[in-house]
Amino acid sequence: MSSRFIWHCRNNPKRELWFAWWATVVFYNFFTVSFFILSHTQPPANPALDAQGAAQWFEKNHYGILLGFAIMFLVTGMTAPQNALIAYSMRRMSITPAFGYSYLVLYSLSAVPGMLLLCIVLTVGALRPDRKPELQQWLFDLAFLSYVGTMGVFLIGSLVWMLAILIDKNRVFPKWFGYLNLCNALTEVVVSPAWIFHNGVFAWNGLIAWWIDMVVFGVYTGVFITLLRQMIIREDFGTGPLPDLPREAAS
């Protein structure tokens, strides 16, 4: 088993692609554990909390935030090979390289307001618990509004990938996945009312602004991880259409 693994590390021509794919899988596993289980930032905290409530929230989740986001700071770098793999998928298409480059820049920037800012700001709140509750509430608001409310910055990236898939002639991805990108982009618009409401279905923890979006995002992520895996299996390092999935791999 281990000798086979070492052989693949040395000789498999697709080893870099597999590394990027596994980095994606490992990153999302850490992300789920950190956000859903340790820091309790997913599902997001109650947006209607007053200053005292926000300060208590930091107190209650103190160790979860520190441990969860320590993990995130360690693994956030794994999003780089993930974005690179997606950009690679676009470079394999029969389209201009500008698509891949745009995606790479957009998604690298999006991670800052869309994830990292929350990790930093909540850590700042957790590590200075003696601050005034009003300041803690300000950090609480900034963290969640940045995290949930700026999902729109991912939107253009999804649209770039969609357009690339729809005009590609190399059959790198099925066209339905191009349309699924549009579905994902549309649900990212839906989070914008979170900036206005403190409670209800459109608040940052609301049924529409968060729960339904999360389900769509979950499906989308599961699908693109599967399709990236199939792309690596199908990759022939040529420039023409990608071959079909080999029968044994498909089953």
Next chain:
Amino acid sequence: MTQTARADARVRFVPGQPDMWAFVLFETLVFTSYFVVYLLFRTQHHELYLRAQAGLDLQIGVFNTICLLSSSWAVARCVQASRHGAYRSALTNAFLTVFFGFVFLVSKVLEWARQIRMGNGFTANEFFQHYFFLTSIHCLHLLIGFVVMGVVVYQLLSPKRRSQELVETGATYWHTVDFLWVLIFSLLYVVR
């Protein structure tokens, strides 16, 4: 060869790209979840929703519906004409589709402005939150529909292109926009 045969079989199975039907299914599921949330909250605050709903003008809703049904009729005629090689007629119908869609959009914007002037803005109450949300996310689909119709017109313009599959795929998208509106219309304007 086998692949082409398979592709042909798939084309015959549904109009346009089968992939677009996956989009229709997925969007329908997403919208169904929005409708379920709306109906759930409606049953909880029935009185409030009824009172707020009285502020909507059913006639505008009916006019909107007629606009979109007409646009759907036009896009169906466009597909029909394109199938028979009557590309001039197909183009006319594609433009007619966009025209009806545009009338819908203008009337919707006017209705929003009227509601906001009456004090029924996005934050006025729960009913109007759903009203503005559902109508605006639908209008976003309509705006994308204009881009899709742009692709259809582009296909029809030159004899070098004229992909019947793309024309039908565009029409499928447009019908979805119409179909979603009919559901939104019934839920926001008609249901009591």
